[in-house]
Amino acid sequence: MTPNPADDPSDAEAGDADIDADSGRTETESAEAEPVEDESVDADRADAERIDADPTGYDAGGRRDVLVVGGGVAGLTAGVFTARAGLDTLVVNAGESILRRNAHLENFPGFPAGVNARLFADMLEAQATGNGCDLLRGEVTSVRREEVKGEAARDGFVAEVELDGDAADGGERTTVAARYVVAASWSDASYLDGLGVDVRDAGSKRYVGEDGLGRTNVEGLYVAGRLAERYHQAVIAAGHGAQTAITLVHDSDVPFYNDWVTPEGYFTGRGREVPPGCEEIDDRERRARERASMAAMREYFSEPHPDRQRTHPSLVDDELGRVPEE
Ligand SMILES: Cc1cc2nc3c(=O)[nH]c(=O)nc-3n(C[C@H](O)[C@H](O)[C@H](O)COP(=O)(O)OP(=O)(O)OC[C@H]3O[C@@H](n4cnc5c(N)ncnc54)[C@H](O)[C@@H]3O)c2cc1C
Numbered sequence: 001m002t003p004n005p006a007d008d009p010s011d012a013e014a015g016d017a018d019i020d021a022d023s024g025r026t027e028t029e030s031a032e033a034e035p036v037e038d039e040s041v042d043a044d045r046a047d048a049e050r051i052d053a054d055p056t057g058y059d060a061g062g063r064r065d066v067l068v069v070g071g072g073v074a075g076l077t078a079g080v081f082t083a084r085a086g087l088d089t090l091v092v093n094a095g096e097s098i099l100r101r102n103a104h105l106e107n108f109p110g111f112p113a114g115v116n117a118r119l120f121a122d123m124l125e126a127q128a129t130g131n132g133c134d135l136l137r138g139e140v141t142s143v144r145r146e147e148v149k150g151e152a153a154r155d156g157f158v159a160e161v162e163l164d165g166d167a168a169d170g171g172e173r174t175t176v177a178a179r180y181v182v183a184a185s186w187s188d189a190s191y192l193d194g195l196g197v198d199v200r201d202a203g204s205k206r207y208v209g210e211d212g213l214g215r216t217n218v219e220g221l222y223v224a225g226r227l228a229e230r231y232h233q234a235v236i237a238a239g240h241g242a243q244t245a246i247t248l249v250h251d252s253d254v255p256f257y258n259d260w261v262t263p264e265g266y267f268t269g270r271g272r273e274v275p276p277g278c279e280e281i282d283d284r285e286r287r288a289r290e291r292a293s294m295a296a297m298r299e300y301f302s303e304p305h306p307d308r309q310r311t312h313p314s315l316v317d318d319e320l321g322r323v324p325e326e
Contacts, residue, residue: 062177063146063156063177063178063179064088064089064090064176064177064178064179065082065087065088065089065178065179065180065252066079066082066087066088066089066090066178066179066180066181066182066248067089067090067092067140067157067159067176067178067180067181067182068082068089068090068091068092068133068181068182068184069092069140069143069159069181069182069183069184069185069191070091070092070093070183070184070185070186070225070227071091071092071093071097071125071128071135072093072096072097072098072099072121072184072185072186072225072237073097073099073121073124073225073234073237073238073241074184074186074224074225074226074227074237074238074240074241074244075091075093075182075184075185075224075225075241076091076124076125076127076128076133076241077124077128077224077237077238077239077241077242077245078182078184078224078241078242078244078245078248079091079128079131079133079245080127080128080131080133080242080245081241081242081245081246081249081259082182082245082248082249083128083131083132083133084131084132084259084277085245085249085254085256085259085277086254087180087248087249087252087254089132089133089134090133090134090135090136090176090178091128091133091134091135091136092136092137092138092139092140092159092161092176093135093136093137093138094137094138094139094140094162094164094185095139096121097121098186098187098226099117099120099121099234100117100118100121100307100310101117101310101311101312102117102234103117103309104116104117105117105120105234107233107234107235108120108234108235108238109235116304116305118305118307119300119301119305120234122300122305123300136161136163136176137163137164138161138162138163138164138174139161139162139164140159140160140161140185140191141160141161141162141173141191142159142160142191142193142194143157143158143159143160143181143191143192143195143221144157144158144194144195145157145158145195146158146177155179155219155220156177156178156179156220157177157178157179157180157181157220157221158175158176158177159175159176159177159178159181159191160173160174160175160191161173161174161175161176179220179252180220180221180222180248180251180252181220181221181222182214182222182223182224182241182244182245182248183208183216183221183222183223183224183227184223184224184225184227184241184244185227186225186226186227186237187205187206187226187227189206189207189208189227190206192208192221195218195221196217196218197209197216197217197218197221198216198217200229207227207228207229208223208227208228208229209223210222210223210228210244213243213244213247214228214240214243214244214245214247214248215247215251222244222247222248223244224237224240224241224243224244224245225237225240225241228240228244246259249277254276255276255277256276256277257275257276257277257278258275258277258278259277259278260277260278260279261278261279261281262274262278262279262280262281263280263281263282263283263286264280264281264282264283265280266280267280268280
């Protein structure tokens with residue numbers, strides 16, 4: 001059962017005397033084991049080799065838990081949450097987020113003087129891969145129900161992907177199998193044709209219907225961002241990407257309470273187990289993460305972003321020279 005955000009159990013956090021233990025979903029062992037340095041480096045290298053060899057994992061009969069179609073604001077945010085919840089997540093992105101046309105992003109929380117939108121989009125991509133998402137550059141051209149013995153399976157999907165031309169395996173096609181699909185691909189929903197998903201056409205735009213929490217009428221298919229007809233703002237797209245991802249995590253059989261990083265003893269100091277999705281870190285770890293984040297932001301903000309300003313496609317050859325040449 002998906003909790004309605006309106007009566008979120010964590011709201012009881014402040015008084016939190018008696019979180020319902022019967023469900024068993026809030027009381028489990030701590031989410032995070034201490035990584036051992038060398039093994040993780042080898043594991044990363046092995047991971048990289050595995051992904052290069054078979055980016056979708058399909059050939060190895062692999063099935064991803066989550067396929068996110070669209071690596072823009074909503075899609076990458078959704079990927080951060082599903083990957084952090086422990087779901088094996090692949091984000092497939094063609095082209096670039098429409099946000100990269102913005103001239104200066106001034107209304108996204110956390111940037112007092114605003115931020116270069118292309119830098120913001122790069123940082124969001126790094127945050128998604130840094131939290132465990134795999135990223136594949138390519139266009140999803142179709143999504144259909146997985147077939148078992150020639151019959152459409154009750155759950156699971158198979159997506160066809162046309163890999164980006166400039167990727168090593170230029171323009172080739174590949175296939176991804178996934179239990180869940182998140183459509184976060186403004187403004188394209190054509191690959192969903194044939195799945196019977198509810199859509200609304202408004203002029204040249206097509207929106208995908210949802211239940212207010214990101215679920216479409218097709219089991220296992222979710223929608224996030226502008227494609228779900230949410231307001232055309234980056235913070236809204238990010239928020240809806242997160243909401244849709246958490247709905248998906250609740251619908252999956254992954255135990256999940258909230259995605260919180262808390263100080264040591266926050267739960268255990270009150271006789272509680274660390275709930276699923278949460279993590280307790282000690283002061284040494286907290287300082288180490290703060291130093292790492294400061295170093296990362298210094299790096300990101302050390303130079304003006306190199307990418308040139310984009311504009312509307314119909315204005316590219318702007319004789320008024322409003323868009324700087326390469
Ligand atoms: C000029 C301009 C300025 C803006 N300025 C602001 C601003 O100042 N503040 C603000 O809050 N918002 C601003 N916005 C709006 C903001 O950019 C959007 O609301 C937000 O990016 C929507 O997020 P999204 O994830 O739904 O779509 P996007 O961020 O566009 O992401 C969708 C991604 O899916 C990819 N995709 C599409 N089809 C496929 C497919 N078949 N397979 C794989 N990938 C696919 C797209 O190429 C894209 O990368 C601006 C928009 C524009 C156009």
